[in-house]
Amino acid sequence: MNNQLRVVDDEEIKGEIYLSGVTVTIHPISVQIFNVNKTNRQSIHLKEFCLTDDRNVSCLFQIDATRSNTDNICAQITFNRRPIVNQYEISLYFINDHHKLEHIQTLHTDTAKDKKTLVFSKFADKFGPGCYHNRNIINECCVLCTKISRKDIPYIFAKKPALCLPSQITDCSLLFENNALANFVIVVEDREFRVHKEILASKSSVFLAMFDSEMKEKKENKMTIEDIEADVFHEFLRYIYTNIVNELNTHAEKLFVVADKYDLSKLRLICIDELTRSLKIENAIHTLMFADRYNTNTLKERTIEFIKWHIKSIVETEDYKRLYQTKQAYLLNEIILSVI
Structure with a gap:
């Protein structure tokens, strides 16, 4: 039931949906499942999704009810790796019984713990004990919505x-x-x-x-x-x-x-x-050599960061194995230094 959207028919986000770097995803959760997991202090793991502008970055959205105090129920989103193309802003909404978005909280990746996980502590204000009521339900579902936006985009598509x-x-x-x-x-x-x-x-x-x-x-x-x-x-x-x-x-x-x-x-x-x-695993070494050849430090740093997070797969590629035979073999040292 988890559907990633490219077009959303709601005035609050409709004007932004064509911006490069915006991923809007809805997360419907059965009321029955929500209540059972909250009572039993179990987490609800929803379907993993990828960013629309960078398919190498995937996110897992979940409801965390495992804490000892149920008042501390929260929502959190975890990146499979730290986003490397500068910063992202993540906003959490829910859709009320009038089919309107209501904002819950907005976070930024530079505040993520372990540089991967962001915790929406204000989720409890809408769905914690004493706050959860019918206006938060549509067709026996709690419908949450995340919007992930890049904050450094110099242009639009x-x-x-x-x-x-x-x-x-x-x-x-x-x-x-x-x-x-x-x-x-x-x-x-x-x-x-x-x-x-x-x-x-x-x-x-x-x-x-x-x-x-x-x-x-x-x-x-x-x-x-x-x-x-x-x-x-x-x-x-x-x-x-x-x-x-x-x-x-x-x-x-x-x-x-x-x-x-x-x-x-x-x-x-x-x-x-x-x-x-x-950037992909298959072209990362080629892109690194290109960035080094044309002395573009920004692309070089971003590529090394990508390689760092995918090093186990990249060392198996033919480009990596051939790198030490080229005049740019010194790049191997930079890769190793980024990993250790």
């Missing part, structure tokens, strides 16, 4: 897989779509991209220096780039003109390289965040 920075949206999307008034040509692979020097220079210090110099590209109003794929460069231009990136999960690594080359710091941060969220 639209309904389609596009990324948008609303504070920096410009009016250049029409110029990107139809190339009106373009005054420069960039050739990548077999494609020509007609662009506007002023727009590129306003976003990239590298392009600004190029267009402000006496290089032949400036005189010819044309240049060729040989170390970038055309599809990736097209998404790079889309970001410059509109602050939107499509298919970020596909191009994050290559877009980071382009953003690094042309000094787009905010696009670099976006790619770092996506690469962190995409």
